[in-house]
Amino acid sequence: MKLNRSIFWIFPLLVLALPLVLNQYLQYVVNLILVYILVGVGFNIVVGNLGQLAFSNVAFFGIGAYASGILTTQLGMPWWLTVIPAGLCGALAGCAASIPALRGVRLFYLAIMTLAFGELMRWLYIRTPGLTGGSMGLTVPEPAVFGWMLTTEYHKFYVFLFIVVVVVIATSRLLESRIGRAFLAIKNDENAAAAMGIPTGQYFLLAFALSGFVVGIGGSMYAALVGHLSPEDFDLIQVILHFAIIMVGGLGSLIGSILGSILITATPEVIRHFEWLVGSEEWIFGVSIIVVILFLPRGLSSLLAKVNSIFKDRYYRN
Amino acid sequence: MNALQKSLKTAAIAIAIASVSGFAAAAERGITDTSIKIGNIGPFSGKAAMFNPLNYGSVAYMRYVNDMGGVFGRKFDVVLGDTACAQAKGIAAAKKMIYDEKVFMITVNPCSGVAMAIKPTLVKEGMPWSGVSANPKITGSVGSGGTSAPPKYMFHVTPNGYFSGMTMGKFIMTKPNTKKIAIVAHTNDWARGYCDPAIDYIESQGAEVVLDTAMERGSTDATAQVLQIKTKGVDGVLGCLYQPELVVLLKAAHKYKLNTPIIGALGADFGQVVQQVGNAKAVNGVFFQGHLYKDKIGSPALEWGKQILLKYLTKDELPKTGDPTHFYYFGLFNGIGVVEGFRRAGRDLTRDTYIKAIETLSDYDNNISAGRVTITPQQHVGVSDMYFNGLDKDGNEVIFSSWGKALH
Incomplete structure (x- = not known):
């Protein structure tokens, strides 16, 4: 069946009506999914598109969240004004995280260095209690947009949805452009890409910064959603969660990031509805991931791409 | 007016009163004439799952009270919710209890980060909370680790971290x-x-x-x-x-x-x-x-607690080997305080009458803890000694x- 890519607009339009049918609990879960969509989209830029095994994502997420939290609590800024600065802080952290890669560190060495970056940031949140609240955490005031308090999950939803749609479309356009193709060229063969005149260093820096920007905005949304930031929120469990999102969704796939976020965030909540399954979350989660990876090694997005080519990411050729 | 008419009139008045009181009860979420719905949240999964005996201890006490006929004819309907000791999941657990399960109150909730994260929602919804998490900022007033008056609907019947x-x-x-x-x-x-x-x-x-x-x-x-x-x-x-x-x-x-x-x-x-x-x-x-307790775990003074735990918890809820551990008794300690609040609130139960009743706990001997429980409108941490x-x-x-x- 021939479909036009404009059908992608149907999804955000359809979900606009969700608050009419969801209670605040389910709306909260949807909002959390929106946060993790940006986390997945940002993480996929470095891991899926650039092909680098870098796990600094959790640092970008925490930096974005704390940037928003600090700007609202310490400077009294309204939350909406902190979203872009949070993204910029994430982008700066991305530039810093790209330094080992620019120095030629690759594969597992890059993985462990970027993991350490995340842990270093967690140490920093703990050791700067004047700014971050330290171990006791930072309570973030209720978010506001143009003086309108986002007091319910429904209010947050519309603002979050707007941000996510804008960021995902912008990322999609960027990945479909010369920049995205350069990322893919580097992923496929870094030396060949350099030989073709692609300034790989610049693209490494750009990919990490872009990833940091997107995830930083996700972090800012997380701060607004959860309302209390604790260094423990940004530990290795969070890394596993982010990695699961892109592995299950599909490496290098924008649609995959969205699908992965939905599945990974919603699964524990589905389990929650069966009281006899209380405490079984870990093994159900683990088995689900194994099953998806075994039978869909290129993630859920590959399944959709089989249904209709419209769901195949345009920039993804191999 | 003959006897039949008199009886019918009396019955009609009784039905009207019952309807009105039934309506009042129905207006308060989580309460029916025969039940009180309680949300019991804690880490049933994740790296802090070792603390879930705290949840089961409270469950055991409420099952015991149910077996004794409940409180004013109402039995506890306890719904468990997993927080995994993680804030995002903890908020989901609390919101499910409030908006989906429509519980009367939330209890136990080990993990301070989760308690701090759900606090704004609880305060906004006027949802009673009796927890065991340590962070003094949760229920602390001046003199118990906080900096202002305690939140109206949140209290510890146990000591807090402070x-x-x-x-x-x-x-x-x-x-x-x-x-x-x-x-x-x-x-x-x-x-x-x-x-x-x-x-x-x-x-x-x-x-x-x-x-x-x-x-x-x-x-x-x-x-x-x-x-x-x-x-x-x-x-x-x-x-x-x-x-x-x-x-x-x-x-x-x-x-x-x-x-x-x-x-x-x-x-x-x-x-x-x-x-x-x-x-x-x-x-x-x-x-x-x-x-926390008035004597050694396993001593005759606490034997009643052990019997409740062993009788009212399932094999899966009890330790794989050995007797119930300290954390189970900690859960009992919380459960006793929560139930005492319902006893004092009486039949006409609302969230406000419940909190007022809890605030009458003064030098209350719960037969389990080292210190006696005192909760006042200014002080929502029940015990200060161990x-x-x-x-x-x-x-x-x-x-x-x-x-x-x-x-x-």
Whole structure:
């Protein structure tokens, strides 16, 4: 069946009506999914598109969240004004995280260095209690947009949805452009890409910064959603969660990031509805991931791409 | 008017009154004429799942009360919710209880980060909460670790971290000639909730905290911390650590011959720690821990609690081996306080009457805790005192009211 890519607009339009049918609990879960969509989209830029095994994502997420939290609590800024600065802080952290890669560190060495970056940031949140609240955490005031308090999950939803749609479309356009193709060229063969005149260093820096920007905005949304930031929120469990999102969704796939976020965030909540399954979350989660990876090694997005080519990411050729 | 008409009139009035009172009851979420719906949330999965006996202890007490006929004819309908001790999931658990399950109140909730994260929602919704999480900011008023009046609907019937930490400080300071103390703590709000008040107390008594070092969760070695402590020549160590790390610290302290008392916080089970250290010399006369109860676990004074736990919990809810541990009794402690609130609130139950009833708890003897429970509108932390567990040189468990002073 021939479909036009404009059908992608149907999804955000359809979900606009969700608050009419969801209670605040389910709306909260949807909002959390929106946060993790940006986390997945940002993480996929470095891991899926650039092909680098870098796990600094959790640092970008925490930096974005704390940037928003600090700007609202310490400077009294309204939350909406902190979203872009949070993204910029994430982008700066991305530039810093790209330094080992620019120095030629690759594969597992890059993985462990970027993991350490995340842990270093967690140490920093703990050791700067004047700014971050330290171990006791930072309570973030209720978010506001143009003086309108986002007091319910429904209010947050519309603002979050707007941000996510804008960021995902912008990322999609960027990945479909010369920049995205350069990322893919580097992923496929870094030396060949350099030989073709692609300034790989610049693209490494750009990919990490872009990833940091997107995830930083996700972090800012997380701060607004959860309302209390604790260094423990940004530990290795969070890394596993982010990695699961892109592995299950599909490496290098924008649609995959969205699908992965939905599945990974919603699964524990589905389990929650069966009281006899209380405490079984870990093994159900683990088995689900194994099953998806075994039978869909290129993630859920590959399944959709089989249904209709419209769901195949345009920039993804191999 | 004949007898039949009189009877019908009386019946009609009775039905009208019942309808009105039924309507009033129905207006309060989570209550019917025969049930009270309670949300019991805690870490049933994740790295803090070792704390879920706290949840089961409360469940056991409510099942016991149900078996006795309930409270004013209403039985507890307890719904469990997993927080995994993670804030995002904890908020989901709390919101499910409030908006989906429509419970009357939320209880237990170990994990301070989760309690802090759900607090704004609870306050906004006027949802009663009785929890065991340590962070003094949750329910603390001035004088119990907070900076303002306690939130109207949130309370601890147990001590919070502020009082538990203070008691740790008081206990070590009763050891003669104590001048220098070391702190080993996790870098989370739970640990600081205990250790910071302890430090304040120690320093107020003229002693010095010469070392405040971190031990991360998941640490399997405490050599660095123990060697640091040795160089400082301290008179005591406060370990604001969860059970696995406390065991690691005690083993390392013995290995490097630290010879200093180590006082543990309430994040570990005394009996299990002793068992897991597996070396009498490493714990006898060395390891002490806060003890919330009026006597030893397993003593005749607490036998009733053990019987309730064994009778009303399933095999899956009880420990795989051995008797119910300290955390189960901690859960009972919370459950007793919560149920007492319902008894005092009477039949015409609303959230407001419930909180007013809880605030009448004054010097209340719950037959389980070391300290009696007092809750007032200004003070929503019920207990401010506890004893300490330790082992004598022969390895016998002793309950101390202060250093060297056994309860019996």
